[in-house]
Amino acid sequence: MHERALERLEAGLKKLQAAAESGRLKDERQAYERVGRLREKYWRASGAFDIQIQKPKQPAGKAQLQASWKRNARWSEWAAISEGCYLLRTNLTATDPATLWKRYIQLTDAEWAFRIAKDELEIRPIWHQREDRVKAHILVCFLAYVLWKTLAQWMRRGGLGDAPRTLLQEIAKIKSGDVVLMAKTKEDTSNRMIRLRCVTAPDEAQQVLLNRLGLTLPRRLRRIDEILQM
Secondary structure (H helix, E strand, O other), X not given: OHXXXXXXXXXXXXXXXXXXXXXXXXXXXXXXXXXXXXXXXXXXXXXXXXXXXXXOOOXXXXXXXXXXXXXXXXHHHHHHHHOOOOOOOOOOOOOOHHHHHHHHHHHHHHHHHHHHHHOOOOOOXXXXXXXXXXXXXXXXXXXXXXXXXXXXXXXXXXXXXOOHHHHHHHHOOOOEEEEEEEEOOOOOOOOEEEEEEEEOOOOHHHHHHHHXXXXXXXXEEOOHHHHHHX
């Protein structure tokens, strides 16, 4: 648990560092607030790093802040002593210990699946009054859970951990917009509207995520009315 919290805290610090280097994070107070939220979220590893936020001594591109951190040796010693041992007690004496541990981990995975179903996917069909609607609701949520787990495995292969919610929140910041132009032709003097749906360019942090996933965003999206005319 310490290692997991440590990895996620360091990943959050790297995002903060990227925001500072790109110039998106300019205020020192806001930077420390983000550090505080990270420490609160990953409290198990809150003392693992000595973190410093300061103004750069020399101008470096768009950066107006510098974020740096180093491992706290005393915390590492404390973590090694305090971890202790994890014991499982069972009456299945004829079962191999490695098999027992694997079954236990499978139980924790099942519990996590129920938590995702209730929180992220909102599977509880409390507003339905008919059996067929309840079953349809559960089917859709099950398919969503399959996609959720597929995305987690996709992220794991790209070295991005296994937290799809964080990835989706970051990708959701990429927007599309319509560019509307008025045009005239020689044959028809009336104004004709040309509408182009364009995708905003991802920032540096978002581009890293897309590269890790092997994705390339299109410059332009086709609208439904354009597809129907093809």
